[in-house]
Amino acid sequence: MYRARAIKVLKDCGRSWRISYTNTDISGIQTAIEEGLGVTVLAHKTVPDSLRILPVSQRFPRLGRVGIHLVQKEKVVPDSVARLVDYVSAIVG
DSSP, X not given: XXXXXXXXXXXXXXXXXXXXXXXXXXXXXXXXXXXXXXXXXXXXXXXXXXXXXXXXXSSSOOOOOOOOOOOOSSSSOOHHHHHHHHHHHHHHO
């Protein structure tokens, strides 16, 4: 979701870019960024203290907002699902 948005925004403003590292685990991506291998896109509330948020500029344009919707079929859900909803809501606001 974030990668697609970042690529579109960079293409739209004519910026060159390349993918230098991929990993399915967020801690692996954070480690790569901490080691100076590139930049990444994260939800604001998930940026660890070891990384800094880059200011919006011609080099790093605004990416816009991303909406996350949690939808449930049943009115009554298992406790595990309710805890997941609470956790995600706390992280993304």
